[in-house]
Amino acid sequence: MIDARCSAMAQRKWKIIDEPLDVELEIPHVAYIEVKTDDSVPILFTNPINKSKGIEYDMPVLMNIFANKALTEKIFGKHPDDVAEGIEELLKLKPPKGLKAKLTMLPKLFSLKNVFPKRLKFKGECQEIIIPKEEVDLDTLPILKTWEEDGGAFITMGQVYTQSLDGKMQNLGMYRLQQYDKNHLGMHWQIHKDASHFFDQYQRAGKKMPVTIAIGGDPLYIWCGQAPMPHGMFEMLLYGFVRNKNAQLVKSISNDIYIPRDVDIVIEGFVDPTLTEIEGPFGDHTGYYTLKEAFPVMEVETITMKTNPVFAATVVGKPPLEDKYMGWATERVFLPMLKPMTPDLIDYNMPENGVFHNLILAKMKTLYKGHAMQFMHAFWGVGQMSFVKHALFVGEDAPKLEESHALATHILNRLSPKRIFITKGIVDQLDHASPEQFVGGKLGVDATGDEIKEDNIKLLLDEALLAKIQKIQPRVKALKQYMTETKNPLCVIAVEKKKSQQKLIKKLEELSAHIKVLIVVDVANNDINNPYMLIWRVTNNMDANRDVTLSPFIAIDATNKSKVDGFKREWPGDTFCTKSVLDNLQKKGLIDIDEKFIKKFGLLPF
Numbered sequence: 360m361i362d363a364r365c366s367a368m369a370q371r372k373w374k375i376i377d378e379p380l381d382v383e384l385e386i387p388h389v390a391y392i393e394v395k396t397d398d399s400v401p402i403l404f405t406n407p408i409n410k411s412k413g414i415e416y417d418m419p420v421l422m423n424i425f426a427n428k429a430l431t432e433k434i435f436g437k438h439p440d441d442v443a444e445g446i447e448e449l450l451k452l453k454p455p456k457g458l459k460a461k462l463t464m465l466p467k468l469f470s471l472k473n474v475f476p477k478r479l480k481f482k483g484e485c486q487e488i489i490i491p492k493e494e495v496d497l498d499t500l501p502i503l504k505t506w507e508e509d510g511g512a513f514i515t516m517g518q519v520y521t522q523s524l525d526g527k528m529q530n531l532g533m534y535r536l537q538q539y540d541k542n543h544l545g546m547h548w549q550i551h552k553d554a555s556h557f558f559d560q561y562q563r564a565g566k567k568m569p570v571t572i573a574i575g576g577d578p579l580y581i582w583c584g585q586a587p588m589p590h591g592m593f594e595m596l597l598y599g600f601v602r603n604k605n606a607q608l609v610k611s612i613s614n615d616i617y618i619p620r621d622v623d624i625v626i627e628g629f630v631d632p633t634l635t636e637i638e639g640p641f642g643d644h645t646g647y648y649t650l651k652e653a654f655p656v657m658e659v660e661t662i663t664m665k666t667n668p669v670f671a672a673t674v675v676g677k678p679p680l681e682d683k684y685m686g687w688a689t690e691r692v693f694l695p696m697l698k699p700m701t702p703d704l705i706d707y708n709m710p711e712n713g714v715f716h717n718l719i720l721a722k723m724k725t726l727y728k729g730h731a732m733q734f735m736h737a738f739w740g741v742g743q744m745s746f747v748k749h750a751l752f753v754g755e756d757a758p759k760l761e762e763s764h765a766l767a768t769h770i771l772n773r774l775s776p777k778r779i780f781i782t783k784g785i786v787d788q789l790d791h792a793s794p795e796q797f798v799g800g801k802l803g804v805d806a807t808g809d810e811i812k813e814d815n816i817k818l819l820l821d822e823a824l825l826a827k828i829q830k831i832q833p834r835v836k837a838l839k840q841y842m843t844e845t846k847n848p849l850c851v852i853a854v855e856k857k858k859s860q861q862k863l864i865k866k867l868e869e870l871s872a873h874i875k876v877l878i879v880v881d882v883a884n885n886d887i888n889n890p891y892m893l894i895w896r897v898t899n900n901m902d903a904n905r906d907v908t909l910s911p912f913i914a915i916d917a918t919n920k921s922k923v924d925g926f927k928r929e930w931p932g933d934t935f936c937t938k939s940v941l942d943n944l945q946k947k948g949l950i951d952i953d954e955k956f957i958k959k960f961g962l963l964p965f
C-alpha cells in the first residue's frame with residue numbers, strides 16, 4: 360500500500376520487514392529500538408502474525424510514522440513554526456482600515472473557508488469493505504501487545520471521534536484502546552479529556568454514547584488527535600488550517616459520527632454508560648506501567664476498511680520515542696495560543712525526557728516582581744498545561760532553551776531556595792508520584808533575575824564526598840556531581856533504599872558546606888552517569904510537596920516510594936523490554952544493539 364502518507368515518506372528512507380513477526384512484543388520491540396537510533400525511520404511490517412492465537416494477518420503494520428523531525432515536517436507540509444506564524448497572524452487580526460488593507464486581508468480570510476471540515480454525502484474509501492455486526496472480529500486486526508506485563512493488546516494510534524450529547528460539539532482525541540475480546544474495546548480517555556466530558560453527559564442522560572475509531576489515513580489526523588485543542592474546538596479545524604484544505608468527512612455506517620474519508624480502518628460502536636471494565640496495566644509514555652483502572656467499554660457494531668488497509672501503530676515507553684517528534688510539533692504550533700494568556704512569554708520547551716507534563720522550560724520578558732510566578736500559575740490553571748509538575752522560567756537574557764548545558768548553567772547560577780516555590784494542583788491522571796491520584800505537588804523555579812551572590816561552596820572530589828557520605832550512611836553506593844562550575848553544583852547519589860530518604864537527607868546536613876543541591880535516586884535501574892535518563896527518572900518520581908526540602912541545601916528525594924515513605928498507592932514498575940525477544944531479534948539481524956545501547960535507554964533492568 361503506497362498512498363499519500365507513504366509518498367510523504369518517499370524521499371526519505373524507510374524500512375520494510377517481510378519476516379513474519381509477532382504482534383506480541385516482537386513488532387513493538389523492533390519499532391521501539393528503531394526510534395531510539397539517530398535518524399530513525401518508519402517501518403512497515405508486511406507479515407504480522409500472532410503466535411499465541413495462531414493468526415496470520417492480511418494487512419501490514421506501519422510504525423514510527425513520526426520517526427524524526429524531518430518526517431514530521433514533511434507530514435505537516437511545512438515547518439511547525441510556519442503553522443504557528445499563521446495562527447499568530449490570525450490571533451492578531453484587526454479590522455482593516457482603508458481599501459488597500461481590506462484587499463490584502465481578503466486572501467487570508469478566503470483561505471479560512473478551508474478550515475471547516477466538509478461533510479460528504481457519499482461513502483468514503485474507508486468504507487470500501489463493510490463488516491456487519493455478526494461478523495465483527497477484532498482479532499482480524501494486528502493489534503499489538505507492546506510490553507510483557509501489558510494487560511492485553513492495545514490499539515495505540517486510534518483516532519477516537521466522539522460528539523457531545525446535543526451533537527453540537529465534535530472531538531478527535533488520541534486515546535489507547537484495549538482489546539478485550541472480538542467486539543469490545545476499553546476507552547482510555549482520561550478524566551480530564553474531552554471525550555470523558557462527553558461521556559459524563561451521556562451517563563447523566565442514561566444514553567448510549569456513539570464512538571467511532573479510525574486508524575490510518577493522513578498522519579496529520581493522528582497528530583491533530585493528540586493536539587491539546589481548547590475544549591469544544593474540533594481538531595479537524597486545526598487539520599484544515601495546517602493543510603489549507605478542508606478535512607473531508609463521511610458518516611459512519613452505524614452511528615452519526617463523521618470520520619475522514621481516507622482513513623484505513625474504521626471501528627464503529629456505542630459505549631454503554633453503565634458499564635466499565637478494568638483497563639491496563641499498560642506500559643505508558645511515562646516509561647512506567649499505568650496500573651489497572653476502570654474505564655468505559657465500547658461494543659463494536661461495524662468495522663469498515665479500505666480494500667488494502669494498513670494498520671498504523673506506535674510504541675510508548677521510556678523516551679525518546681515517536682511522541683518526541685509529535686510533541687515537538689505540538690510545542691511549536693501552540694506557542695502563539697499561549698501568548699494571549701501569557702503575553703510576555705518568548706518561548707517554551709517541554710523536553711521529551713521530562714515526558715512533557717513533568718517539565719517545562721520557559722523564557723519570558725519580566726516586567727515586574729512575581730511576573731514569572733504569575734505565568735506559572737497561568738500555566739497550571741489552564742487546559743492540559745495544568746498537568747505540568749515542574750516549571751523552570753528564565754528571562755530574556757537566557758540562552759536558547761534547547762542549549763541544555765548553557766541553559767542549565769544559567770539556571771543554576773540563579774537558583775536559590777528563595778526563588779523556588781512549591782504549591783499544589785492538578786496532575787496528569789498517569790502521574791504515579793503524587794500521594795493521591797489527580798492532585799499533587801508543583802514546583803516553580805524563577806530564574807528570571809540576576810545571578811545569586813552566594814558562592815561559598817567547598818567543593819570536594821566525587822570520591823572524597825562519597826567517602827564522607829558513606830561514613831554517615833553506607834547504603835549510599837555511588838555519587839556524581841554535575842555542573843560544578845556553577846553556583847549550585849548538583850550532587851546525585853544512588854542509594855540502596857530501606858527507609859525514608861528524608862532521614863538520610865537530615866543526616867547529610869552536616870555536609871552542607873559541600874552540597875548545594877542533593878538529588879537522591881535508587882541504585883537499582885539508575886545510571887548516575889546518564890543525565891538524560893536521570894532527568895526522566897527524577898521528574899517522574901518526585902512530588903514537590905513531599906520530596907523537596909530547601910534547607911540547609913536543596914534536596915530532592917527521587918527514589919521510588921513505598922510504605923516507608925507513607926506512600927499508600929501502588930508504585931508502578933518501569934517498562935522493560937523482554938530479553939529473550941531482544942536476543943531473538945538480534946539473532947535474526949532485525950535489530951543491532953549492544954550493552955551500551957541497552958543501558959543508555961534503560962531497555963533492561965540493571
Ligand SMILES: Cc1cc2nc3c(=O)[nH]c(=O)nc-3n(C[C@H](O)[C@H](O)[C@H](O)COP(=O)(O)O)c2cc1C
Nearest residue numbers: 532533534535547548549552553554584585586587
Ligand atoms: C502516543 C500517545 C498516546 C496517548 N494516549 C492517551 C490515552 O490513552 N488517554 C488519554 O486520555 N490521552 C492520551 N494521549 C494524550 C491525548 O491524545 C491528548 O491529551 C489529546 O489532546 C486529548 O484530546 P482531547 O483534549 O480532545 O481529549 C496520548 C497521546 C499520545 C501522543
